[in-house]
Structure formats: C-alpha cells, structure tokens
Amino acid sequence: xxxxxxxxxxxxxxxxxxxxxxxxxxxxxxxxxxxxxxxxxxxxxxxxxxxxxxxxxxxxxxxxxxxxxxxxxxxxxxxxxxxxxxxxxxxxxxxxxxxxx
Numbered sequence: 266x267x268x269x270x271x272x273x274x275x276x277x278x279x280x281x282x283x284x285x286x287x288x289x290x291x292x293x294x295x296x297x298x299x300x301x302x303x304x305x306x307x308x309x310x311x312x313x314x315x316x317x318x319x320x321x322x323x324x325x326x327x328x329x330x331x332x333x334x335x336x337x338x339x340x341x342x343x344x345x346x347x348x349x350x351x352x353x354x355x356x357x358x359x360x361x362x363x364x365x366x
Contacts, residue, residue: 286349
C-alpha cells in the first residue's frame with residue numbers, strides 16, 4: 266500500500282526527501298495500484314485528486330468542478346482541501362545546504 270507522497274527538495278539533493286502528504290489519512294481519497302497506478306483519487310471514482318488543483322488553478326469554481334465530475338461531492342472536495350491545508354501548515358521549512366542557498 267502506498268502511504269506517502271514525497272517531494273524531492275532539488276535534483277542535486279538526491280536522497281533528500283521531505284514527506285508531504287499521506288493521502289491514506291484523508292477520508293475522501295483512496296489509492297490502489299489497480300486504479301490509475303496508485304494515483305490518489307476521489308474515493309469511489311477514478312478522478313485524480315490533482316485534477317481538483319489543476320482546475321482550481323485554471324479558474325474553475327468548486328461548483329463547476331463538481332458539475333464536471335459527476336459522483337464527486339462538495340463534502341469530498343471540502344475534505345481534500347481541508348486535509349491539504351492542515352498538512353501544508355505542518356510542513357516546517359528545511360534549511361538549504363550552503364551550496365544550494
């Protein structure tokens with residue numbers, strides 16, 4: 266089972282990974298190797314979570330997103346946004362190595 270998504274700090278800092286989000290802890294998200302190769306999706310769907318953020322970045326409203334993806338509920342979207350916000354608040358800035366500063 267996949268448990269965490271990692272972000273590599275920089276290509277030069279191979280091996281320096283900062284855990285970001287454990288999608289298994291979000292009740293509105295599921296992950297399975299059988300569905301989109303383990304990409305986090307809205308539970309009971311094949312809609313990737315990243316599609317929410319791409320659409321919001323493009324100017325889509327939450328209501329439009331829900332209309333475009335039948336089966337995705339406002340409660341699921343709210344849960345994903347709340348989960349993401351809470352987790353991003355917990356990330357501590359990691360000092361850069363002197364050669365990358």
